[in-house]
Amino acid sequence: MNTDRIMKIDKSTVVKIAELSRLELDEHAAEEMVVDLNRMLGFVEKLQEVNTDGVEPLIFMTDETNVYRADIVKDEVSQKDALSNAPKKDMYYFRVPKVIGNSD
C-alpha cells in the first residue's frame, strides 16, 4: 500500500484552492470544507491499496481517436441569446466588475 501518496487537505490548501477559484469562504465554511474534502479523499483512498506499478494511467473511457469536426461555420448563437443569461450586460457586451492587472 502506497501510504506515502495519501493526500491530506489542510486549511491552507482549502484557502488556496478557494482563492484560485475566486470563491469566498468564511472561516466556518473553510473548516467545513476541510472536513468534507478529507472525507472525499478518504473515500477514494481505498484505491491506493491497488498495486498500479507498470499500469499506464487511464485517461479516456473509450478507444475512439480522431474525432474531428470539419472547418465549417455553424451552431452560432445570436448576440441576444448569448447575453440573455448574463447577470449584467448591455446591448453588446457582458459586463463584469473591473479587475485590472490580473489578466492572463
Add this chain to the structure above:
Amino acid sequence: MSTVYDKYELVVGLEVHMQLMTKSKAYSGDANEYGNLPNTNVSAISLGHPGTLPRVNSKSVECAIKLALACGMDIHKYVFFARKNYFYADLPKGYQITQDKTPICTGGQIKIKTEDNSDKWITITRAHLEEDAGKSMHDQDPFDTLIDLNRAGVPLIEVVSEPEIRSSKEAYNYLTELRKLVRYLEICDGNMEEGSMRCDANISVRIKGETAFGTRCEVKNMNSIRNVQRAIEYEMKRQIDVIEAGGTIQQETRSFDAANGTTFSLRSKELAHDYRYFPEPDLQPLLISQKQIEDLKAQMPALPQELHDKYVSQFGLSEYDAMVLTNEKEIALWYEELIKHTKNYKSACNWINGPIKAYLNENALHIDDFTASPEQIASAIALVDDGKISASAAAEKILPELVKHTSKNALQIAEELDLIQSSNEDEIIGLAKEILEAWPDKVANYKNGNKGMMGLFMGELMKKSGGKANPKMATAIFQDLLK
C-alpha cells in the same frame, strides 16, 4: 569605450501565439472572424455553457503539421489535449483547452540573420495547439470591464523558442522570419497590430562567459515586431542597472509601454502560476498518421528560404535581391510567374523591385491588384535586351501603357509611341559629332579626367534623338570619338 553594459550577455526566448486562419473556431463551429460586432461569433461551447462537448477542428491540426514540416519539427503521433485552469471573466469555461504533456510538434529550427549578418539557427522547443480567450476592455467604462467573446475559442498555435536569442536584433529577425513563414503557409496572417500574432519575451542577462541563466522576466503587450525589439533593449538595460546597483531581479511578468519604451511590473506573484493541468476528458486523443503528413507535404507551397536559396545559387541574384523578392509571398509568386516567360532573371528581379514596386507604391496598390501580366512585362524585358528600347523608356513610358492596355505587348506599345531605338550607327555618329563640336570646353574637361561629362553628352544626344538612340551604342561611339 566599453561600459558596464558590455560585461553582460542578453538571453532571450520567445513565445509566439498565432491565430490560425480557419473559418470556424478550435473546438466549436462559431466563426473565426476579426472585427464583427461583439458577442456575435459565439456558440454554446465558446460561451462555456454546461453540458456542451467540444470537437477538434481538423483544419487547425493541418496548420500545425504544415508549420512542423516547414521548420523540420517532429510531429507527434499521439496527441491529447489538456485543461489549463484559471479563473478570469474572458475565459467562460474556467479553463483553456491546450496541449501540455503532448505538444503536437517539438524541435525544429528557424534560420535567422545575426547582428553581423551571418546565419544562425534558432531551435524551437515546442509548438502546441490551444485556444484564444475572449477580449476584456477595461477602459471603455468607468465601472465595468466589458467582455467580448468573439475571440474565445479561436485556434492558436503557440511556438516556443529555446533561449538562444542573444540580441534584440536577433529577436526582430526571428519574428520577421516566423511571420514570413506562416504567411507563406497561409496559416496565420501575422498581423501584430490586430493581435493575430502576439509575442511574449522571456528576458534575462548574465555576465559574459557565465553558463547558468539569470532570473528572467516575461514581457508582454508588444504590438509590433519593432516594439518587441524596443522592449528587449529596455529590459536588458533595466536588469543590468538593477544588478549593478547590488539588487536582484525578481521573476515577474511585465508589460511594455509603447509610449515611452519602458516596461512595468504587471503583478506580484504571491500565488505562483498554478494552472492544475489535467488531461481534457471531453476531447478524444489524436493519432497523426504518416499518410496525413505525406498528404500535407504534397500540398506544401514553396517556402521563402527555398526560393531565396534558388535565386542566389541558381539565378545568381544577390542576397539582397533575393531577400527583397521573397519578403512577401505574393511578390515572390509574381516573380515565379515572370521567370516562366523570360530567362533574364536579374532583369526580371530589377523590374519587380524597381519600376513595378514604384508603380504600386505611387498608386497605393498591392501586387494582387497589378493589372499588367507577367507575359507583358517579359515582352518589355525582351525589347530592352534586344536593344530596341532603352530601360528607362521601358520603365517610364511602356509600363504605364501595359498596365492600361493588358491585351498589348511591349513591342506594339513601343511602335505606337515611336520609342523604338535607333541603332543606326551613322545617324548616332552624326549627332554625337555635332554635340562634341558644340561643347569644346566640356570635351576638354572630359579629356582632363572629368568622366562625369559623359552624362551630359548622353543627355544631349537623347534630347536630339528624341530619346531613341540606343544608349549602349551611343556610349561606345562617344568613347570612341573622345579618344
